[in-house]
Amino acid sequence: MEKGKGVVTRRWAIDFTDNSSSSSVSRSGGFDDPLGYSRSSQEQDDSTLSRQKKDAEANWKSQKAWEVAQAPMKNLFMMGFMMWMAGTTVHLFSIGITFSALWQPISALQGVGKVFEPYKDSKVDTLMPKLVFISLNLAGLALGVWKLNTLGLLPTHASDWVSSLSPAQEVEYSGGGIPLHY
């Protein structure tokens, strides 16, 4: 839902201005600039413009990334409320809520790369938002698991592991009783 929303959908771009590296290369092996000509200022001018633009974009990207990263937070509260409403007894409603609470974080975690793809940038560090996103979803998952446990559907008790344990064999065998003719 929050994957592609609000992001400039630019499929591709070639940055012709950025030839600084090549120019420097040529410069190192070629001529000096004419006197009074300050290439650097010119370059700087050019680059400042584009850099500002890029910075704005990066800022915007990182801001968006953080937004996306924090989105599960709202969900978390929502889920918590729903769970509280559902109660602790096992019925259709509470089971449905619990399973959706488990499913959402898991599906979100599966698509974590895709969610942050649009904000992928050399300038933008998406690691932190990713980590926050992951940790929030994990918290959501934990909440779901906790709910599962409060419903008693998690095998966390010894009883869950022995409830279908078949009886142990007996070594001895006996028979008898009151005589048949009594």
Place this chain on the structure above:
Amino acid sequence: MKVTMAMVIRVFLLLLVSFYSIPSFAIYEDQVGLMDWHQQYIGKVKQAVFHTQKAGRKRVVVSTEENAIASLDLRRGDIFWRHVLGSGDVIDELDIGFGKYVFSLSSGGSILRAWNLPDGQMVWESYLQGSMSSKSILCVPSNLKYGKDNIILVFGMGSLHAISSIDGEVIWRRDLVAESLEIKQVLQPHGSDVVYAIGFVGSEFVTYEINARSGEVLKRTSKTFPGGFSGELSYVSNDMLVTLDTTGSTIISIRFGDGQISFHQTAISDLIENFSGMASIFPSKLTSMVALKFNSVIVFVRVTGFGELEVVEKIDSPAAISDPLSVSEGQQAFAVVQNGESKISITVKQANDWSSGNLLKETIVMDQQRGNVERVFINSYIRTDRSYGFRALIVMEDHSLLLLQQGEIVWSRDDGLASILDMTTSELPVEKEGVSVAKVEHSLLEWLKGHLLKLKGTLMLATPEDIVAIQGMRLKSSQKNKMTRDHNGFRKLLIVLTRAGKIFALHTGDGRVVWSLLLPSFKKSEACPNPTGLNLYQWQVPHHHALDENPSVLVVGSCGGSDAPGVLSFVDTHTGKELDSLTLGHSIDHIIPLPVTDSTEQRLHLLLDRKGHAFLYPRTPEALKLCQVELPNIYWYLIEVDKDIIRGHTLRKTCNFEGADEYCFDTRELWSIVFPSDSEKIVATATRNLNEVVHTQAKVADHDAMYKYLSKNLIFVATVSPKGAGEIGSATPEESSLVVYLIDTITGRILHRVSHHAAQAPVHAVFSENWVIYHYFNLRAHRYEMSVIEIYDQSRAENKDIWKLILGKHDLSSPISSYSRPEVMVKSQSYYFTHSVKTMAVSSTAKGITSKQILIGTIGDQVLALDKRFLDPRRTPNPTPAEREEGLIPLTDALPIIPQSFVTHSLLVEGLRGIVTIPTKLESTSLVFSYGVDLFFTRIAPSRIYDSLTDDFSYALLLLTIVALIAAIFVTWVMSEKKELNEKWR
């Protein structure tokens, strides 16, 4: 996988519990007879009185050895009415009087009842007083009046009573009690006011002449006969009797009229050539004739005058002789029945006019499985040509009852099924592959038709005729009566052993007899004079690798007494043929079916004799080898009820008495528990069923696991103080107490002991899994009580480390020994219960997952299903929400009796003696067979049917719904396509 399964089940059960907090198991009225059947019997007939004088319903009133009085339809053999008296209320005499009453004298001549002949309602009941036990004699004179009342004469409990026929009031009573006085007969000569009571005092012959209206003794005459009397009398005429002397070689004629007694002796050897041995008087009610019996020959002797005797006829080994029947004025007829090879011959003779030949001589082909004739009763009717015809009611060796008329069997009743000793089950054969197409098509059409009808019924479109057709279809659904195994395991054979030594195989579908076998090895013979059947065991239950063999059962019997040799018989349960039989050289006291089978799936059995030797069967080297492996772990215990001792034994090597072989093992006593005889008497014991399957060893209570103590080597023993063993009311609360023990039968260790003060017998108990439920009487509360004891293994309670459990590093599955002396923890609780109980059983299912029900045979001969949840020691008055969620019922002082939970619904199982539950392949369901005089069979589902659709599920409706849905999908798809096309063209 297992865990998830268990969880699914748990979730499911929780759901179930939340939906039905107290489940009821009632069925609808139209479901009666769908999966249950009920058969009514009466037992072996011992007396029969015909009532055929008037037109209308011809009937015969019978009394039986199961203490039943019944009126049967003479045309069809159906029961018009029937009363089953209590087990102690043995019927002595039965008669029809004054055209509308049936009189029955029972309980040793102390209770006289009058029943209305047409409908069987009791008119009155009279308790007769008396001081001593004696022969009981009922005499219904037709013309003895007291005022307007008719008088009935009853001799019982040493007194002669005259009883009014209208209200049963005792008009007069005369004690005829004297030192060793034995009254043999009460006579009331036709048309006189005098009653004669005739008897013996040692070798003295005594007659009492009593005024029939006042009861005054008019005269007592006596005369001593030096030779002594044999004790039997044959009444010849109004003033003459015939008896024998003590040696049985002399006939004594006695004339006793007019205050004089005179004897006349005739040596039997004078009458009958080559007479030897001892004769006895064959009990018959012939007048002017006496039947003597010696060496299986019956000699009819006519008495023409005082001391004048002549032999009329000798009959070799007759099976039965009927009482005489007066045909016309002064004419008497009686029937003699003789057994032949697979046929019987019946001869009706004229008693007064022997020379004119037999009135009737017929030969009737008889099923050999019915054995020999034991009793015969005759009745006459007038044929269209004004001659007399005779019908005979015969009782066969297998206790069946047949009516013969004009050389044919009119009807027969298998009344041997009223006295079932033991039962077991057998699987039916597996269905063979290959069904013809025509049959499939036919059945498909039928199937469709049937389901259309059912659909109509469901949609309330059925006409009344349709409803009748639906009901009929459901009742005789051919599915349930097939002779092959079914998918759910509902179709089985019930193999029952009756007291007559006959085995019946009943089909569980409708209760019909599939085959029956009068065991040849249980017939009387020189070596085995008095054979009785005891028990039935599964001998061979073919499983995987021996499927082509038929299953067989082992029938255990003995030749009479406790020291008599045992008899074994092996019967194929599919063909009903005896495979083999053995007459053993030893007695049988116990039978231990071992948990081992040989390569042909024959179960090994240890038979223990009175001297404590164990014999292994089958006697094959393979069985011996298998047994020797198990031998050190086999134990045997003996409960001596009369001495109040329980002894435990172990088996040792081969025994060393003379004639012993390697299949015989010695036993050695290990331990004994001696109850103090002056304060404790064993009244009841209970053990777990050896075949019981338990699903899990843990009981989960509030997320905590408690480990059940699931030893099969545990007995429940209940003892009461000697005073409390009698009837209720015979002891005061201070005098009586009940002590209950749980004893390990391997080590003799008493695991638990609890005493109930002011409680008394009778005690009934049932033991299943790790719990015992027992029923007794509380003298202080004046009510019956039921208690439950649950045993838990405390030494396993430490296994709580979840990681160990997950990784399987626990010792919960390792074999356990009684010698490890596990610590046990016991929980118990008691509740009041309204009914008194005849017998108790517990439901059993294939895997033991389904919750249990206690099946209680009530005193009213019904079977009540009580949920085990009501008998849960964890019940508290105010359970916590978590406990409630678990399905724990709040504690109440009494167990509820929900009318819908009577398994027998509106039917009675008269004389209920036993309830057996049989698991089916469907885990939710078990079969219940209850037997007494009647038989009743049904299916129960203690946790409702959760693993299959019920029979009345409409498959047709489901199919129709699916078809309709598919059609709807198709139609809407086409419509949407069209619409889309239109949109695109726009």
